[in-house]
Amino acid sequence: MQSFKNYTGTMYGGLGQLLYVYAQAKNLEISEKLYKIQNLERFEFHIWRELLDEINEQVDHPALGLDIAQYVQPKHLGIIAYIAQSCDTLGEALTRYYDLHRLIYDGGPLKVDIQGKSLSIRWEVLPIHLTSQITDEIALALLVQFLRLYLNFDDIQLEKINFIQPAPKNTRIYQDFFHAPIKFSQSRVELILPQQVLNASCKNPDSTLQQLLVQQAKDLLNNLPTTTQLDERLQQNILKGLQKNNYQIENIAEQLHMSVRQLQRYLQQQNTTYQERVQEVRLLLATQYLLDPHLSLHEIAILLSYSEQSAFQRAFKLWSGLTPRQWRQAQTKKCK
Incomplete structure (x- = not known):
């Protein structure tokens, strides 16, 4: 046997x-x-x-x-x-x-x-x-x-x-x-x-992701020319959409009770685009996920709705100048 x-x-x-x-x-x-x-x-x-x-x-x-x-x-x-x-x-x-x-x-x-x-x-x-x-x-x-x-x-x-x-x-x-x-x-x-x-519904107020958003997204929102309730709702919906691999602008605009054109116009007034906002949220989440040593780079790519790990790695290097592995190793050294 x-x-x-x-x-x-x-x-x-x-x-x-x-x-x-x-x-x-x-x-x-x-x-x-x-x-x-x-x-x-x-x-x-x-x-x-x-x-x-x-x-x-x-x-x-x-x-x-x-x-x-x-x-x-x-x-x-x-x-x-x-x-x-x-x-x-x-x-x-x-x-x-x-x-x-x-x-x-x-x-x-x-x-x-x-x-x-x-x-x-x-x-x-x-x-x-x-x-x-x-x-x-x-x-x-x-x-x-x-x-x-x-x-x-x-x-x-x-x-x-x-x-x-x-x-x-x-x-x-x-x-x-x-x-x-x-x-x-x-x-x-x-x-x-x-x-x-x-x-059965989730307890969203107790969600780790919601806590993460409240605690860490404020700095990101403060960098915008004007921060409104719509900005916060937009970021929350992008964050949840990424977890479900359902973050396309059509779906997010519908959740905000806006047309795609209205949302695009709103973002244009802030000198940004929808894709840029998505990437900002992805970077915010990526840095948090990389702090969890048990999450592999493949799993993090999935959580960020990338079709391939290589796409996540390229994007992260553009954001930070480091590969995800290099960034994780640098953070580990800081904690020692």
Whole structure:
């Protein structure tokens, strides 16, 4: 039988940071292996398994994955967190995830099916002998915890949670976490929700992207000849449009309740163009994304709606005089 060490799947680097945060919070011994992965963009699945096993040996908790999930933050989930928080609904976020799931975890793609009035979300492909109760429960718990924290998910009742592993001694802790019926020894790891969850809206006021805009875009707006409420709305819509790869001037003008000609005329009065405003927002976002060591240049290019990484690299060098990698390395040196 194949050893899990020979499995080629990889994990997003931010999940290693999540384990580090958890270990610190619980005053655990932090292994050299856990230290080493803190600044990696990705690491191998077998290391994820080994780290979870190491922590499990130190923590007397009947549902370790559920406990770890309570420490999750958007930075631990990377590109999917950025995109999910910029989407208007969960259905929109899931649609975007289909295109990007391998950037988060390239071993077990997410499967979503409509079953009557219910929505089934599950992970497949990963061979059963490579999983454990901890890996399964943390996968579901991270998803549910993220939904609770960053989407309007409080009023949505989960219908059922399925696990493939046998039932542990204490099943009540799972019911208390998920607030749903739990079944063990099932054919697959699965989360079942009411189909109406697809219309659940994001908590935009809590969005990392919205906070970024409020905190950092002010300097950019102050450089304009006159800063108006329209400028702020324009920048917000461009920012969200970039995350959805839907930032064309026709769509942005419609959101501002203007015609394309009216928007172009307004920008012309400020001696700028729509494309220049888009590039300003892209530069603002690029410098923030580059500060996250777990985001690869490919992922950043996607977040900025570039069709190719090379196009992002050329544009960034025109803005800053440095390649994205050089800029990131320079910032890392400053922090040391």
